[in-house]
Each structure stands twice: as C-alpha cells, then as structure tokens.
Amino acid sequence: MTFGLVAATPGLAEAGALDSKTTFLGLEGDDALVTSLADAIRWDLNQRGLDDGNTMSLAELKLTMGCGDEDLACFAQGGQTLGSSQLVFGAVSKKGADYVVELQSLNVETGELNNKIERTVTAEELGDAQLGATASGLIDALYKIEPSVEELPPTETTDGPDELGDASDVKPTKPPPGERALIWGAYSPRPAWKWAGVGVSGVLMVGGLGMAIGATVAISPNGPIRKELITAAENSLQDSKPGNDVDPNSTQDLCELGRAAPDPSKPNEVTNAEVTRVCIKADNMATVATAGWIATGVFAATTVVFTTLLFVHKNDKTAAKLRKHGVGFGGAPMPGNGFTVGGSFRF
Numbered sequence: 001m002t003f004g005l006v007a008a009t010p011g012l013a014e015a016g017a018l019d020s021k022t023t024f025l026g027l028e029g030d031d032a033l034v035t036s037l038a039d040a041i042r043w044d045l046n047q048r049g050l051d052d053g054n055t056m057s058l059a060e061l062k063l064t065m066g067c068g069d070e071d072l073a074c075f076a077q078g079g080q081t082l083g084s085s086q087l088v089f090g091a092v093s094k095k096g097a098d099y100v101v102e103l104q105s106l107n108v109e110t111g112e113l114n115n116k117i118e119r120t121v122t123a124e125e126l127g128d129a130q131l132g133a134t135a136s137g138l139i140d141a142l143y144k145i146e147p148s149v150e151e152l153p154p155t156e157t158t159d160g161p162d163e164l165g166d167a168s169d170v171k172p173t174k175p176p177p178g179e180r181a182l183i184w185g186a187y188s189p190r191p192a193w194k195w196a197g198v199g200v201s202g203v204l205m206v207g208g209l210g211m212a213i214g215a216t217v218a219i220s221p222n223g224p225i226r227k228e229l230i231t232a233a234e235n236s237l238q239d240s241k242p243g244n245d246v247d248p249n250s251t252q253d254l255c256e257l258g259r260a261a262p263d264p265s266k267p268n269e270v271t272n273a274e275v276t277r278v279c280i281k282a283d284n285m286a287t288v289a290t291a292g293w294i295a296t297g298v299f300a301a302t303t304v305v306f307t308t309l310l311f312v313h314k315n316d317k318t319a320a321k322l323r324k325h326g327v328g329f330g331g332a333p334m335p336g337n338g339f340t341v342g343g344s345f346r347f
Contacts, residue, residue: 022045022050023051024042024088025056025057025088026038026042026057027101028058028059028089029091034092037134040131041088041135041139043132044135045139048139056082056191056193058089060309061078063305064078073111075087076106076107076109076111081193085108086106086107086114087105087108088105088106089104090102090103095120098123099121099122100118100119101119102116103117103142117142119137121134190310194310197306198303201299205302208293208296208298208299211295212289212293212296215288216289216292219285219289225281226282229254230248232258232278233246233247233258234248236272236274243262243271244272246258246271254279255276258272258275258279259276
C-alpha cells in the first residue's frame with residue numbers, strides 16, 4: 001500500500017518531509033471550474049500528507065477573524081487558532097479564454113509568505129483529463145519540488161492494452177465525485193469557532209436589542225422622559241420667573257419653546273434651562289435607540305451566518321459509507337447482572 005501511494009503521487013517523498021499541519025483554505029473565484037480545481041488541489045495535498053483535514057475556507061477565516069483581503073498577519077493569527085503551521089490559499093480569475101491561478105503559502109509562525117506563484121492555465125488543463133496533473137503541477141511549483149525521472153509523464157506508445165503497467169502506477173487525475181462537496185445537515189463534532197461565532201454574535205444581538213428597546217421606550221409618548229418634560233414645563237408656570245414659562249398644554253414642540261432665545265440679541269440663552277436639559281437628554285436617548293437598532297440588525301445577520309455555517313460542512317466519505325450501509329450499535333442491561341450489546345450492518 002505504501003509503495004503504491006508513493007508511485008502514484010509526484011513529489012511525495014520530498015513533500016513528506018515538509019510540515020504536515022497545512023490548512024488549505026480553498027480558492028476564491030466564481031467560475032464553476034474553480035471548485036473543481038480547489039478539490040483537486042486539496043486531494044493532491046492530502047495524498048502528499050500535507051492536508052490537516054480542516055475544511056475552513058478563506059472567506060470563513062476572514063469573517064471569523066475580521067481580516068482584510070491582504071492582511072497576512074491576521075491570516076496567521078487565524079492559522080494559530082486552527083493549530084496550523086502553514087496556510088495555503090489562492091484565487092482564480094478569468095483572462096480571455098484562459099484562467100490565471102494565484103497560489104500562496106503562508107508561514108503561520110512568522111506571518112510571512114513562504115512562496116507565491118501565478119500560472120496561466122487553459123480550460124483544457126482544468127478539464128477532467130488534465131485536472132489532476134494541473135493541481136499536482138501547481139503544488140510542485142508552490143513547494144518548489146522537482147519531479148524525478150520516474151515521475152515524468154510517459155511518452156506516447158503504440159503498445160496494446162496487454163502491455164500497460166500496473167494500475168497502481170496510474171496517478172489519480174480527479175477526486176472521486178461528490179467528495180469534499182459542501183453538504184447541509186447536522187454533523188458532529190462541529191468546529192469550536194462556529195459555536196463561538198454563534199455565541200458571541202447572539203449575545204451582542206441580544207445586548208443591542210435590549211439597548212434599542214429600552215431607549216425607544218424611554219422616549220416614547222408615554223415614556224419617562226416625556227413625563228419628565230411635562231413636569232419641567234409645569235414647574236415653569238409655578239416658579240417666580242415669568243420669562244421662562246413653557247405651557248405644557250401647548251400644541252407646539254415643547255423643546256422648541258424651551259430652547260428659544262428670549263432675546264434675539266442673545267442667541268446663546270434659552271427660555272427655560274430645565275426644559276432644555278430634558279430635551280438634550282431625549283436627543284441623546286434617541287441616538288442610543290438608533291444605534292441599538294442598527295447593532296441589532298448587524299448582529300442578527302451575523303448570527304444567521306454563523307448558524308448557517310453550523311449546518312454546512314464538507315462531505316465526510318467515512319460517515320457517508322456508514323450511513324449507506326446502516327451501521328449501528330446499541331446496548332441494554334440484562335435482568336440480574338450483565339449487559340448485552342448488538343450491532344447492525346446492511347450490505
């Protein structure tokens with residue numbers, strides 16, 4: 001088994017000496033071929049023993065850590081959280097009929113790039129027949145691995161099918177269909193960062209909602225600030241200063257009446273200082289209410305995103321096999337002493 005794997009994977013011997021805690025964050029790009037190339041690269045890294053199995057994407061890392069598009073230091077902090085020592089990521093863009101593939105390897109400890117490559121590939125090189133070789137070539141270039149003579153592709157020959165080599169010498173060109181595809185549904189264990197995202201955003205959403213509701217109630221027509229304003233206006237009619245009167249039953253805005261300058265030549269003075277104080281308090285509370293509602297909306301959207309991520313994950317080949325064959329185990333205590341266990345398997 002070991003010798004077959006070495007023969008099937010270019011550069012495995014050299015790559016095996018590299019760090020095995022490498023997290024592949026996928027490729028950014030909208031074309032359908034981007035997903036196929038990303039799956040092929042992940043497959044190739046896995047065969048070389050470089051993929052740590054983490055399925056977080058670069059977009060998820062940016063969202064979780066709050067990183068900018070080119071913030072390598074922030075990416076490195078995210079890699080430390082994942083327990084990785086290297087991050088591999090890239091992007092694919094369309095250029096005429098061809099595609100430009102950019103691939104980067106980031107050292108998590110130093111926050112600096114180990115290498116960065118850019119290659120132009122054709123649509124044919126991203127097709128089923130050449131996809132595996134394209135992905136392998138990109139990884140060889142990224143890790144600066146030179147293929148040995150034994151690993152060079154064979155020249156064309158007219159030999160018949162009976163003269164072909166052993167099947168173990170044929171390098172896989174494409175990941176099995178369906179593997180590494182995103183699927184929806186409950187799974188376990190879920191990554192801790194997803195639970196943390198739901199928890200933090202949920203707490204902030206509830207906090208924003210509480211602040212927004214409290215401030216909105218305070219400035220409502222029947223709220224405490226309105227009552228405080230009416231009281232201040234009523235007191236102005238009962239004090240010994242006739243020039244500061246504000247009629248609480250007026251149809252005009254009480255705040256405008258209280259803030260009006262009694263003497264046009266003294267614009268910095270107000271008719272009633274107490275009414276003005278309450279009005280300023282109401283303005284500040286209105287600002288708090290607006291900020292609270294905005295924060296509630298933002299954190300509600302973030303909570304929805306993280307909740308969705310809890311149920312979106314890469315397809316697990318082993319788990320799928322177990323579900324397909326109905327593997328199950330159970331147990332129950334027996335009368336008296338003892339315990340019985342049983343299992344099931346569907347062929």
